[in-house]
Amino acid sequence: MKPIPELAAVSPTEEFMVFTVESATTPGVVYRVDKTLWSGSGACSCENFCCRIQPRLGKGDWTPPTTCKHLALADRWIAVRVAQTAIEQRKSKHQYNPSEPNL
Numbered sequence: 001m002k003p004i005p006e007l008a009a010v011s012p013t014e015e016f017m018v019f020t021v022e023s024a025t026t027p028g029v030v031y032r033v034d035k036t037l038w039s040g041s042g043a044c045s046c047e048n049f050c051c052r053i054q055p056r057l058g059k060g061d062w063t064p065p066t067t068c069k070h071l072a073l074a075d076r077w078i079a080v081r082v083a084q085t086a087i088e089q090r091k092s093k094h095q096y097n098p099s100e101p102n103l
Contacts, residue, residue, distance in 0.1 A: 010077040019077070021070040033074040044070045 009022040010033075017036050021044075023029035037043040038057055044050075049068040057066065067075070 004076075004080060006073065007077050007080060010073050019074045021073055024069075031070045033070050035071075035074060035078070038066075041066055042071045042074065044068050046070055 006024075009024065011020045012018075013020060015034075017034065019033045019035070021031045021033050023031065032045040033042060034044075035042040041057075043054065044067075046068050049071070053066060053068060056063075
């Protein structure tokens with residue numbers, strides 16, 4: 001499958017559901033994205049999340065935006081990996097049957 005260029009900035013770490021995401025605007029800057037926090041919505045080490053979003057979440061305010069662009073990239077990376085894995089499993093086992101969702 002052809003790689004998606006913007007997702008090259010996302011790398012999984014050894015920690016469960018924790019990623020590093022390279023800054024698109026500042027070369028050499030890498031953010032830590034942890035999808036296990038905030039009920040699976042995730043947290044990021046970027047200034048936008050730490051200074052603007054997280055304080056609102058801490059007060060129970062879940063009105064959008066609740067994620068930053070780094071969390072959005074990690075979410076897309078996860079979605080693409082799930083889809084790729086499902087496609088590979090379907091191809092290797094049997095033909096797709098929508099009544100058997102075997103993800």
